Amino acid sequence: MAEFLKPKNTNPRGIPEAPFIDKVENVIKNPDEEFEKVMSMFQERLQQYKYMELSKRQQLGDLKIKIPDIEKNLDIINYINEKKNDEDEEDKIIETNYELNDTLYTRASIDAENLDSVFLWLGADVMLEYPLDEAVELLNTRLNSNQTQLKLVKEDLEFLKENITTMEVNTARLYNWDVERRRNLKSAEEGTKNLKI
Template sequence: MSLETGERNPRGIPKAPFIVDVDAHLGGPDGDAEGPLKAIQESIGKYRYMDANLTQRRQGLEEKIPDIKKTLSMVQFLSNQHSEHEDEEDGGKLKTSFELNDTLFAEAELEDTDTVFLWLGANVMLSYKIPAAIELLKSKLKAAEKSLANTEEDLEFLREQLTVMEVNMARVYNADVKRRREKRLKEGEKDGG
């Protein structure tokens, strides 16, 4: 028994139906609640699985975006330094210090600042000219921010669907308890009456 409606959010997450008529959903007064309850539990499990995956994705993006911004800021700084000091006698050398360890820094002179090396992941680093690096980082930042917004929207949608399914579960369970109680009372009247 599938509880999915044909409706989906923009990224394909199915919308949970609200069970309006619980008795009709259970198949009338003599229907069995075990199958519908199992279907609801399966749907809740699927929504929770999607929620866990999207939460993990959001955390990854929330860590990734500041790194991209920091890298973009540094590349833009190098671009500004390169254009300001291009005509100087020393060739526009940039003096800087960099971290070797938590407590150990070294000084360096950057001579050719029109090229940067960017980590792409999976132990891959590529050389880019600064304008190309800035464009790449801006596009990566824009894509990551859009992905984060979509993920947060999906998480909100999932929470709504989980709430609907939990309400459905409670309503079906309560209707089943009520039907069983009424059935016992009727059987007791027959036996005693």
């Protein structure tokens, strides 16, 4: 019975494929002893899939925040480079608003001609200064990596959705099979009692 849940196939990230029950009798040989164990194992696997799905959804949410942030940073650096290479001296000044804290903004004038580097948040309260070209290279690398990760997370979520459905169907089939089996046993016992009377 435990062998039935051993994964025959996995997706590329190692998530096991859920088996499908054709006939419950192939999984449960001795119903009185095995049913509760098998049902428990199937419910546990279903919960594992749901936990993985929750984790992947959180990952998806994080990536949907990170990717636009990276794209916005690349846009800003590209804008700085455009201003830096502009022929008109007046166009090399960038007027902008920036956030000091959650509720306080101020204006700044930035001389793009003398701007050779930017500071990037790397996470965990770490900020480093990068020359403009290195910043673009780093951000493009991170963007490509996050876009690839986004694609994989979406694939995993689709795979998990299919397997959750399979395990829900399996669990329902097991439960219905046991209800019918018990009903048949009860009918047989009542038929035997009626014969004795």
